[in-house]
Amino acid sequence: MPLRVLTLSFALALAFAGTFASSAAVTGVDANGQLEDHALQARFESITKELRCLVCQNESIADSNAQLAADLRRQVREMLLAGQSDDAIFGFMTDRYGEFVRFNPPLEPKTLLIWGAPFIMLFVGAIIIFRVVRQRSRMPLDDEPAPGS
Amino acid sequence: MWKFLLPFAAFVALVVLFAFGLNPKRDIQALPSPLIGKVAPPFSLTDVADPTHIVSGTALKGQVYVLNVWGTWCVECRVEHPVLLKIAQQHVVPIIGIDWSIDHEPSERDKARQWLERLGNPYDAVAFDQNGRTVIDWGVYGAPETFLVDGQGRVIYKFISPITEDVWQHEFLPRIAAARRGAA
Numbered sequence: 001m002p003l004r005v006l007t008l009s010f011a012l013a014l015a016f017a018g019t020f021a022s023s024a025a026v027t028g029v030d031a032n033g034q035l036e037d038h039a040l041q042a043r044f045e046s047i048t049k050e051l052r053c054l055v056c057q058n059e060s061i062a063d064s065n066a067q068l069a070a071d072l073r074r075q076v077r078e079m080l081l082a083g084q085s086d087d088a089i090f091g092f093m094t095d096r097y098g099e100f101v102r103f104n105p106p107l108e109p110k111t112l113l114i115w116g117a118p119f120i121m122l123f124v125g126a127i128i129i130f131r132v133v134r135q136r137s138r139m140p141l142d143d144e145p146a147p148g149s
Numbered sequence: 150m151w152k153f154l155l156p157f158a159a160f161v162a163l164v165v166l167f168a169f170g171l172n173p174k175r176d177i178q179a180l181p182s183p184l185i186g187k188v189a190p191p192f193s194l195t196d197v198a199d200p201t202h203i204v205s206g207t208a209l210k211g212q213v214y215v216l217n218v219w220g221t222w223c224v225e226c227r228v229e230h231p232v233l234l235k236i237a238q239q240h241v242v243p244i245i246g247i248d249w250s251i252d253h254e255p256s257e258r259d260k261a262r263q264w265l266e267r268l269g270n271p272y273d274a275v276a277f278d279q280n281g282r283t284v285i286d287w288g289v290y291g292a293p294e295t296f297l298v299d300g301q302g303r304v305i306y307k308f309i310s311p312i313t314e315d316v317w318q319h320e321f322l323p324r325i326a327a328a329r330r331g332a333a
Contacts, residue, residue: 054180054290067251068290071281096190096288098183 028081040080047076047089052101060103182288182307189216189298190286194276197248197261204245204276206302213242213328215321216296217272217312218284220249221260223292229311230268236317237271242325246275249284249292297321299328 028036035041045062051072053064061069061076072093079089093101105111169175184190189206196202217233219226237244250257258277265275278284287296297306306324308316 068281068285071285075285095183096285097290098180098288100180 029077035077035080043086044073044076044080047080047086048073050090050103051076051093052103054097054101176310179309180290182304184288184296184304185307187304189296189302189304190283192247192276192283192286194247194278194283197246197258197265197275197277200258200277204274206298209243209245209298210302211300213300213325214298215242215244216247216287216298217244218247218249218287218289218294218296219292220251221257221264222251223249225311226293229293230271232312232314232317233271234269235314236312241322243273244271246272247283247287248275248277249281249289250277250279251281251292253280255279297324297328299331 028040030036035044048062049060051061053059053061053066053069053072055066055068056064059069061072075092076089079092090102099105099111105114107115191206193203193205193207196204215236219229233244248257248261257279261275261277265272276283287294291309293311295308295312296304299305305328306320308320312321
């Protein structure tokens with residue numbers, strides 16, 4: 001009799017473990033809060049690194065400890081598990097928080113200045129160097145007698 | 150000639166840049182909301198005072214209303230509260246509150262009730278957002294944040310940080326009047 005009780009409780013324990021395991025499979029998140037699908041986890045990490053936490057504006061939602069960042073990570077995780085594309089997730093965020101949430105804004109007419117600024121500055125710097133060098137190359141060297149003297 | 154003009158132009162440009170950048174009235178953390186001009190995000194949440202009662206945006210359709218996101222954990226909301234009470238006394242528009250439980254604690258509901266009992270209730274209704282989803286839908290990233298929704302259900306204005314009487318007078322009231330003129 002005790003043996004049967006033991007077997008029964010063993011079976012019950014197995015059944016319970018089974019339901020827990022399967023419920024974990026349904027949510028798709030393991031005990032460490034990582035997505036079980038490694039490809040999804042990789043996308044999760046790259047997306048959350050690219051989204052700005054608006055509470056502490058120089059941190060990404062991957063790094064931030066703010067509660068809102070945790071909520072936004074939850075949102076990203078859920079959308080990934082629902083099979084949504086990266087673009088859909090970024091679209092969700094920019095629809096609500098604006099382009100500012102993206103650390104890496106797409107190249108568009110209105111972001112042209114951001115993307116173009118390094119090239120504009122390089123160009124301005126090149127002109128300045130060119131002018132200075134040309135001007136100096138016309139100057140007499142210190143140990144040379146000035147022309148005409 | 151342009152040897153003098155160029156540095157002078159650069160100087161003027163810097164002055165303009167600094168006047169804009171160092172303006173103490175400009176909140177550098179405040180962001181323009183992409184929701185302005187768009188249909189307000191739908192919401193349907195339980196009433197803080199009565200969990201069986203639903204507060205939703207559809208029930209407010211056709212009215213100009215103010216939506217104020219706050220929480221009992223929010224110090225600046227405490228600062229804003231007396232101003233909201235004064236605004237409520239004017240009975241200009243319905244004021245809908247969203248009580249944001251930032252840590253998803255259900256106890257925020259009771260704290261909010263106590264807050265309203267002790268300090269007074271400026272709200273026509275307060276919706277309880279326990280999981281923070283409605284707040285994300287509205288693009289809220291801090292509290293208090295206050296939205297103005299017009300009769301067509303569009304967001305027409307957003308104000309971040311506590312409302313002052315000055316802000317109410319100069320930013321909200323003209324927009325409310327304009328929204329009503331536009332609808333009439």
